[in-house]
Amino acid sequence: MKSLKLCDTTLRDGEQAAGVSFTRAEKLEIAKLLSECGVEQAEVGIPAMGKREQEDIAAIAELGLPMKLTTWNRSVLGDIDKARSTGVNWSHVSIPVSEIQLQGKLGLTPAEGLNKLLRAAEHGLRLGMTVSVGMEDSSRANMHFLVELVNSLYKEGIRWFRYADTVSAHHPGQMAERVSTLLGAVPADVELEVHCHNDFGLACANTLSGIAAGAVWASTTVAGIGERTGNAAMEEVAMAWRHLYGGESGVRMELLKGLADKVIAASGRSVGDAKPIVGQLAFTHESGIHVDGLMKQKSTYQTFDPAEVRRTHRFVLGKHSGSNGVIHVLEQRGLEVNADTAGRLLERVRVYAEARKDTVPEYLLVQWLMEEQQRAQNAV
Ligand SMILES: [Zn+2]
CATH class of the missing domain: 3.20.20.70 (Aldolase class I)
Known part of the structure; x- marks a missing residue:
């Protein structure tokens, strides 16, 4: 061509x-x-x-x-x-x-x-x-x-x-x-x-x-x-x-x-977060199914590698996330979490996302993880 x-x-x-x-x-x-x-x-x-x-x-x-x-x-x-x-x-x-x-x-x-x-x-x-x-x-x-x-x-x-x-x-x-x-x-x-x-x-x-x-x-x-x-x-x-x-x-x-x-x-104006290639959300995923697919094999949900335009996939947590997404986001911060805790965190993610119509900031997820760990310790 x-x-x-x-x-x-x-x-x-x-x-x-x-x-x-x-x-x-x-x-x-x-x-x-x-x-x-x-x-x-x-x-x-x-x-x-x-x-x-x-x-x-x-x-x-x-x-x-x-x-x-x-x-x-x-x-x-x-x-x-x-x-x-x-x-x-x-x-x-x-x-x-x-x-x-x-x-x-x-x-x-x-x-x-x-x-x-x-x-x-x-x-x-x-x-x-x-x-x-x-x-x-x-x-x-x-x-x-x-x-x-x-x-x-x-x-x-x-x-x-x-x-x-x-x-x-x-x-x-x-x-x-x-x-x-x-x-x-x-x-x-x-x-x-x-x-x-x-x-x-x-x-x-x-x-x-x-x-x-x-x-x-x-x-x-x-x-x-x-x-x-x-x-x-x-x-x-x-x-x-x-x-x-x-x-x-x-x-x-x-x-x-x-x-x-x-x-x-x-x-001095915005072109919208969802603008292809250059918008803030162009490579952002929330869906549990997509995030899971991308973590197993990139080609499942991409036609080109964001690295080609010097960008990366970004996973955010919201109503459609899955527990693998929760685990991945915490792992990126060097924090380990077991499947049980990830499940409880996911519940909180969904409640938050629905109430606020927004994704969950990572600092909040970390705070919730601490709370869950504290609760588990208190229970022992
Ligand atoms: Zn013209």
Whole structure:
């Protein structure tokens, strides 16, 4: 299976998440970590947003990272000039491609939209930048128009096109079909990128489906942060591509958790404890049956070893725990317990979990063990 390439947009679309704003220091650190992680290209901001944003972008460019950088721009000549001034050599030039957005947002016909895009892309090329083209709301666009657009821009020298499922209008089957139809109607060296949003929880699935159908680039954000319900999460895309599709991405999986922790902290919001790969609960087990299986043979309840992302299984005690779980947790602390005592402790675990709707903290289990041992001694 082929290797996918990541164009990470944490610093552009990720920052568009409600209430998220990164400081320059945070942006610089995130950019360094993205590069270290093996991301091929990062989209690092929108120069048209103003001087401060342009200076932030320039500061990231000055880091001289091995990762390619690009900026997001509307099809407006002045925006492209601002992009040039940041020192970033790539320029992503975008236009809505669905009639709903072209007409509703810009008041343009498809032909006028294409013309506007062509002029902006040519301007970027004239300024010496490598240009990629963004097709906003691709999923609701007419396919004939998309083919015409890609072929027209190809003639100008553009090779990289972003197919954006801006409003989550595709399921994975539609994504695969549309990507392969588009690629079948344009020159073979066109590189397609898929950019998916998560309004139905399908961002990762749609991204992988598009890649499997022939797209080369996956647009992602760390931990999936982004507008509304977010974007395809980098760690989910990279890990699922490896484990479910047997492909590669060049991502250093062992660095994903550290990167996600940094981005989540800088975003000032939570992505939820159950977020795959990077969430606090991603490798946490309570069920007695699962814990028992995992202790006997890891492969019973895992598709990949958490060590691959520098994490470990964590067993917690709650309503669904079994006495083996109790014994295991105490053994981890160097405490031995017989089956009888473990059974009594389990009773207390269940009562506590049900009353508090929570798991039992380990210190409390240890305290209960002392109490049980004291009681046994008193009885003698
Ligand atoms: Zn987006």
